[in-house]
Amino acid sequence: MTPALVSRHPVSLARLSGLAYVIIILSGIFAQIVVRGGLIDWQDASATALAIQTDDALFRLGILADFLVFALDIFLAVTFYRLFVAVDRGVALFALSARLVMSAVMVTALLAETAPLLLLGDTPIAGQLDPEAAGVWSLVFLGLHNEGYILGLMLFGLHCGALGILLTRSRYFPTFLGLLMGLSGLSYVALGVVHFGLPALSGVGGMLLLPAALPEFVFAGWLLVRGLNRRQWQAQIEADGSHSERT
Helix, strand or coil, X not given: CCHHHCCCCHHHHHHHHHXXXXXXXXXXXXXXXXXXXXXXXXXXXHHHHHHHHHCHHHHHHHHHHHHHHHHHHXXXXXXXXXXXXXXXXXXXXXXXXHHXXXXXXXXXXXXXXXXXXXXXXXXXXXXXXXXXXXXXXXHHHHHHHHHHHHHHHHHHHHHHHHHHHHHHHCCCCCHXXXXXXXXXXXXXXXXXXXXXXXXXXXXXXXXXXXHHHHHHHHHHHHHHHCCCCHHHHHHHHHHHHHHHHHC
């Protein structure tokens, strides 16, 4: 294991990761539930347009909250790699890649969410559209954002699954965290499969949100409060170094 890949302060790095994770969770809840859940009516384009125009500042704040989430996701992709590379470099690299690709997909989807700012605001584009048509097109773009968001969650499910493997195999985190994150990963992937492949079972999708999200709260809280077992961390680093020398 090269020294550049290993943190000299693993407990501090774990707690910093936990803080970032908590911010991600709170910002994501704000953007998804408070902003989009409060402003978007999928059955009424006109009502949605009016709500966005009325609470324009809230809508923009939701976009910024999402951007904060994705910026911190990139940060966590790197810190988690540093925390788990000694467990299995290949799985840690897969987890890193899945989270980075997820961030790229989510940011692309977020671009669609900015469409109402052009179509409903005081812009040259909005001035050329009939208000009713602008409202419909705004809802269409918001729908595209929603589909991209779910695709991103499926990729996040792959990340959580890899993270579950790493947590279970590590010596410095309790095994139950790995099992919980594995459950989270399966739930996120299942959520996407139901949404795209089994629309008749769309009602089941909502039931998958609890087993998908709850383990994240537990893991983030553990990182923030407990960090990791530094003695076991050091033992695993030394064992990995010895293995590398023999091979």
